[in-house]
Amino acid sequence: MDAIVVVGASLAGVHAAAALRRDGFVGSITVVDAQAHRPYDRPPLSKELLTGRFGPDDIGLRSAVDLDVTWRLGSAAVGLELNSSGADGAALGGRLLLDDGELAFDGLVIACGASARTLPDAGGPDAGGPDGVGVLRTLDDALALRSALDDGLSSVVVVGAGFIGLEVAASCRQRDVAVTLVEPMAAPLGRILGDDVGLALAGVHRRHGVDVRLGVGVQRVTAAAGDGSGCDVHLDDGSVVTAQRVVVGIGVVPNTDWLQGSGLTIDNGVVCDETLWAAPGVVAAGDLARWPSARFGSMLRVEHWDHAVASGEAAARRLLAGADAPAFDPVPWFWSDQYDTKVQLVGMAGADADAEVVSGSLDDDRFAVVYGRNGRLTGVLGVNRPRHVALMRARVEQGISFDDAVTAARDL
Numbered sequence: 001m002d003a004i005v006v007v008g009a010s011l012a013g014v015h016a017a018a019a020l021r022r023d024g025f026v027g028s029i030t031v032v033d034a035q036a037h038r039p040y041d042r043p044p045l046s047k048e049l050l051t052g053r054f055g056p057d058d059i060g061l062r063s064a065v066d067l068d069v070t071w072r073l074g075s076a077a078v079g080l081e082l083n084s085s086g087a088d089g090a091a092l093g094g095r096l097l098l099d100d101g102e103l104a105f106d107g108l109v110i111a112c113g114a115s116a117r118t119l120p121d122a123g124g125p126d127a128g129g130p131d132g133v134g135v136l137r138t139l140d141d142a143l144a145l146r147s148a149l150d151d152g153l154s155s156v157v158v159v160g161a162g163f164i165g166l167e168v169a170a171s172c173r174q175r176d177v178a179v180t181l182v183e184p185m186a187a188p189l190g191r192i193l194g195d196d197v198g199l200a201l202a203g204v205h206r207r208h209g210v211d212v213r214l215g216v217g218v219q220r221v222t223a224a225a226g227d228g229s230g231c232d233v234h235l236d237d238g239s240v241v242t243a244q245r246v247v248v249g250i251g252v253v254p255n256t257d258w259l260q261g262s263g264l265t266i267d268n269g270v271v272c273d274e275t276l277w278a279a280p281g282v283v284a285a286g287d288l289a290r291w292p293s294a295r296f297g298s299m300l301r302v303e304h305w306d307h308a309v310a311s312g313e314a315a316a317r318r319l320l321a322g323a324d325a326p327a328f329d330p331v332p333w334f335w336s337d338q339y340d341t342k343v344q345l346v347g348m349a350g351a352d353a354d355a356e357v358v359s360g361s362l363d364d365d366r367f368a369v370v371y372g373r374n375g376r377l378t379g380v381l382g383v384n385r386p387r388h389v390a391l392m393r394a395r396v397e398q399g400i401s402f403d404d405a406v407t408a409a410r411d412l
C-alpha cells in the first residue's frame with residue numbers, strides 16, 4: 001500500500017493517521033477535511049469554550065501536531081469510486097472525489113463523523129427560520145454562541161436534554177444566562193440511562209436555576225413577536241417561551257450522503273465488519289462507523305471521544321495488518337461535565353436494563369449506579385464518583401454477574 005487517504009481531520013481521522021505512522025507506514029497519507037480549521041477537540045466546545053476558560057487556540061488536537069501527513073483542509077469529499085475488487089478480495093483502492101479535485105488511494109479511512117440534527121420547522125436563517133437558532137457541533141457553532149454570550153446574551157432555550165443540550169445549559173447558567181431546557185421525553189437521557197437517573201440529572205440542573213420542561217416538544221420556532229429580536233419557541237402544550245437564542249441539541253446524523261452510490265453499505269452509518277473493514281481497502285472509524293459487537297450482541301455506532309480515538313487506531317491497524325487484525329470490541333466509555341458535576345459511564349446502560357444505586361442517592365449530586373442485563377454486569381455510571389467508574393471498568397470488561405457487581409461496587 002503506497003497511498004492512504006483519510007476523510008475527516010478530527011479525532012478518529014487524526015488518530016488513524018498517527019497510528020499508521022506509529023505502526024511504520026512510510027507511504028503518503030493525505031488527510032482531507034471540509035472545514036478549513038486545523039484539527040481541534042470537540043468536548044471543550046460545549047464546556048470551556050462557552051464558559052470562556054478556553055479560546056480556540058487552546059483546543060487544537062495535540063496528536064495532529066508534527067504529524068507527517070499532507071493536510072487538505074477546506075476540501076469536502078463529494079463522491080467515492082472504488083476499483084472493482086480482485087477475486088481474492090485484495091485492497092485495490094479507488095478515487096476520492098472532492099469539491100476541488102480528486103485523490104487516488106490504495107487505502108481509505110472514512111472518519112467524517114456526524115452533523116447535528118436540526119428541527120424540521122425551526123429553520124435558522126438558511127432554512128427560512130428566524131435568526132438566533134443554532135446547533136453546537138463545530139468550532140464555528142461554538143464561536144457564534146460564545147460571541148453572543150460575550151455580548152451579554154441574557155436568555156436561551158435549549159431544545160433537547162441529551163449530553164450536548166445539558167452541557168450547553170450548564171455553560172450558559174455559569175454565565176448567568178436564563179436557561180429553559182425543553183425535552184419531549186419524560187427524563188433527560190432516559191433512553192440511555194433510564195428515567196430515574198435522567199430525572200436525577202434534571203434535578204442537578206433545576207438546582208442551578210434551569211427551567212427544565214420535560215415531556216413537551218417543540219412545534220415551531222418563529223421570530224419573537226413584538227420588536228422581533230429573539231425567538232418564540234412554541235411548545236406542543238400550547239405555551240410559548242421567548243429567548244434571545246435557541247440551541248438545538250437533538251442528536252446527530254452520520255455524514256454519509258456523499259457515499260451514496262459508492263457500493264458501501266450505508267445504514268445509520270458506514271456498516272463495517274467486526275474489524276471496521278467496510279470494503280476492500282476501506283475502513284471506517286469514529287462517530288459514523290457501525291460494526292457488530294460480539295460483547296454486546298448487536299450492531300453499535302458510538303458517539304464518544306474515547307471510541308473515536310480507539311476506533312481510528314484500530315481501523316489504521318486493520319488497513320496495515322489485513323485480515324489478521326483482531327476484532328474491534330472495546331467497552332465504551334464517556335464523560336460529560338456539567339457545572340461541577342462529572343458524569344461518567346463505562347459500558348452500556350439502557351432504559352430497560354436492571355439498575356441499582358450502589359453509592360449515594362439519586363436526590364444528591366453524587367451517586368453511582370450499576371447496570372445489568374440477563375444477570376450480567378453491562379455498565380457503571382458515576383456522577384461525581386470517578387473511583388467507582390475507574391475501579392469497576394475491568395469488571396465490566398469481564399462481564400461479571402450483576403449481583404457480584406452490586407456487592408463489589410457497594411464495597412468500594
Ligand SMILES: Cc1cc2nc3c(=O)[nH]c(=O)nc-3n(C[C@H](O)[C@H](O)[C@H](O)COP(=O)(O)OP(=O)(O)OC[C@H]3O[C@@H](n4cnc5c(N)ncnc54)[C@H](O)[C@@H]3O)c2cc1C
Pocket residue numbers: 007008009010011012013032033034035041042043044045046075076077078111112113114136137138164255258285286287288302303304305306308333334335336337
Ligand atoms: C460539543 C461536543 C462536546 C462533546 N463532548 C464530549 C464529551 O464530553 N465526552 C465524550 O466522550 N464525547 C464528547 N463528544 C463527542 C466526541 O467529540 C465525538 O465522538 C468525536 O468528535 C467524534 O470524532 P470523529 O472524528 O468520528 O468525528 P467528528 O469529530 O465529527 O469529525 C468529523 C470530521 O469530518 C469532517 N467532514 C465531514 N464531512 C466531510 C466530507 N464530506 N468531506 C471532508 N470532511 C468531512 C468534519 O468537518 C469533521 O472535521 C462531544 C461532541 C461535541 C460535538
